[in-house]
Structures are given as C-alpha cells and as structure tokens.
Amino acid sequence: MIELSDVHVTFNPGTPLETKALRGVNLNVPEGQFLTVIGSNGAGKSTCLNLIAGLCRPASGTVAVAGDDISDWPIYRRSKFLSRVFQDPKMGTCEDLTILENFALAQGRTRPRGFRMAVTRTIKDEAAERLKVLGLGLENRLHDKVGLLSGGQRQAVSLLMATTGDTKVLLLDEHTAALDPKTAGFVLELTQSIVAELKLTVVMVTHSMAQALHVGDRTVMFHRGRIVTDIDGPKRAAMHVNDLLALFKQEQHEELSDDALLLG
Numbered sequence: 001m002i003e004l005s006d007v008h009v010t011f012n013p014g015t016p017l018e019t020k021a022l023r024g025v026n027l028n029v030p031e032g033q034f035l036t037v038i039g040s041n042g043a044g045k046s047t048c049l050n051l052i053a054g055l056c057r058p059a060s061g062t063v064a065v066a067g068d069d070i071s072d073w074p075i076y077r078r079s080k081f082l083s084r085v086f087q088d089p090k091m092g093t094c095e096d097l098t099i100l101e102n103f104a105l106a107q108g109r110t111r112p113r114g115f116r117m118a119v120t121r122t123i124k125d126e127a128a129e130r131l132k133v134l135g136l137g138l139e140n141r142l143h144d145k146v147g148l149l150s151g152g153q154r155q156a157v158s159l160l161m162a163t164t165g166d167t168k169v170l171l172l173d174e175h176t177a178a179l180d181p182k183t184a185g186f187v188l189e190l191t192q193s194i195v196a197e198l199k200l201t202v203v204m205v206t207h208s209m210a211q212a213l214h215v216g217d218r219t220v221m222f223h224r225g226r227i228v229t230d231i232d233g234p235k236r237a238a239m240h241v242n243d244l245l246a247l248f249k250q251e252q253h254e255e256l257s258d259d260a261l262l263l264g
C-alpha cells in the first residue's frame with residue numbers, strides 16, 4: 001500500500017546547515033497493516049510522515065501508494081485517501097467552528113478546489129452517529145464550538161474527522177502524547193477500533209516503546225535517518241520493552257539516554 005524506495009531527504013542541501021534526515025529508507029507497508037514507528041530524537045520519524053503526507057519531497061527515491069508514484073503529488077491530491085492526526089489536539093480541528101462545521105469541513109477535505117462547508121442533513125446524521133460511539137455525549141453538542149472541548153474530546157473528534165470519507169491511509173504523529181494516561185488509553189482504543197472497522201493502513205509514530213510493541217502489527221525503529229530494526233509476527237509478539245531497548249542498543253552500539261525513548 002505504502003512503498004518508500006531508497007528515499008533520501010536532505011534539508012538545506014549544500015549549506016552549513018545541511019541535514020540528511022532520511023538516508024536510503026526502504027519501507028513497504030502492506031494494505032491493512034498497522035505499523036508503529038519508534039526512534040531517538042531527530043531520527044527521521046516525522047520526516048517520514050511528512051514525506052508520505054506530501055509536506056516534503058525526496059531528494060532521490062520514490063514514494064508510492066497503492067501502486068501510484070505520488071512523490072510529486074500535491075498535498076490536496078493525497079488528502080483524498082490520506083489523513084493525519086497530530087500530537088497537539090488543536091491541530092486537527094478548528095476551535096472557532098462548531099463540531100458539526102468541523103465535520104462538514106472534513107467531508108470537503110477530498111475536494112481539490114477549496115472546500116464546501118455546507119452542513120447537509122446527511123453530514124449531520126453521520127456526525128451524530130459517529131460521535132455517539134464515543135460515549136462522551138458529543139452527539140448532543142453538535143452546535144458547540146470545538147474550542148469548548150477538552151484535549152481528549154478534541155483528539156477523539158480529530159480522529160473521527162481524519163477517518164471520514166475515503167481515507168485509506170492514516171498517519172498518527174504521537175497523537176496520544178499530549179494527553180493524560182487515562183485519556184491517552186481511551187484515544188488509543190478508539191484508534192484501534194476505527195482502524196479495524198475501516199481496515200485502514202496505519203503508520204503511527206510514538207515515543208512509547210510499550211505502545212510501539214503492543215499496538216498494531218509491526219514495529220520499525222529509525223536511527224539517524226535509517227531503519228535499523230523491523231519486527232513483526234511471533235518475534236514481536238514475544239518481545240518485551242526491555243528486549244526492544246536491548247535490540248536498539250545492539251544495533252547502534254551505543255547507550256541511549258533515558259529521555260530519548262519512553263520505556264512505559
């Protein structure tokens with residue numbers, strides 16, 4: 001479904017600030033797979049998501065989705081099948097618009113020439129139906145401004161909005177990191193149930209090694225712009241957080257500082 005072939009991304013090339021953020025990344029994420037991505041600070045995780053989302057372009061190599069080389073596609077063209085949820089709950093929603101208006105906006109996401117924000121009865125019914133599943137009573141607050149919601153409520157709404165329409169690929173950029181543990185657990189469970197229901201292909205960046213191992217089907221670890229570990233199946237199922245940490249140290253021949261990765 002998602003295929004990165006020998007991708008290199010370099011920021012500020014040819015200047016003293018040159019940074020090789022991705023250095024020959026090969027990654028094939030099959031349709032329906034839930035991939036978790038972990039790595040130390042500056043390893044290239046966000047750059048990888050940016051590359052798939054179209055926020056940066058490869059210096060060389062290709063990015064393909066469903067067999068199409070999308071390396072040069074503009075963001076709006078990708079948004080027809082791809083969406084993203086960020087760490088900051090404020091990033092996924094417009095606080096000055098109501099919950100319903102935000103849903104209408106999400107529906108318009110797939111249209112290339114600007115968005116239409118017409119709130120039709122269908123959108124209202126769909127929004128209410130999907131919000132009801134959250135069990136937060138938000139289906140009765142369709143006309144409340146999103147700015148009134150808590151961070152967790154807002155992130156749950158962001159997730160619903162990101163998975164409206166024809167979304168096939170979901171990119172999660174540490175989307176539970178800014179939430180308290182209980183709310184993070186709720187949003188993560190919601191994520192897993194939506195992904196299973198809609199059979200989405202997912203790339204989730206996390207700093208939590210436990211989350212990386214226990215959520216999804218496969219885990220890759222980035223270090224200095226390269227994928228250094230790629231585990232799935234029984235090997236991954238039998239692995240504990242400490243094993244993953246040991247594997248990282250073995251791959252890198254170096255010690256990790258405690259703040260580079262969260263062990264919990």
Ligand SMILES: Nc1ncnc2c1ncn2[C@@H]1O[C@H](COP(=O)(O)OP(=O)(O)OP(=O)(O)O)[C@@H](O)[C@H]1O
Pocket residue numbers: 011012019020021039040041042043044045046047048222
């Ligand atoms: N827009 C940019 N301009 C210049 N350098 C950048 C830019 N974006 C990222 N970088 C650099 O590229 C490297 C990879 O950054 P990236 O954000 O992908 O890492 P990360 O693994 O997501 O790290 P973190 O966990 O700290 O968010 C880093 O050295 C970073 O400073």
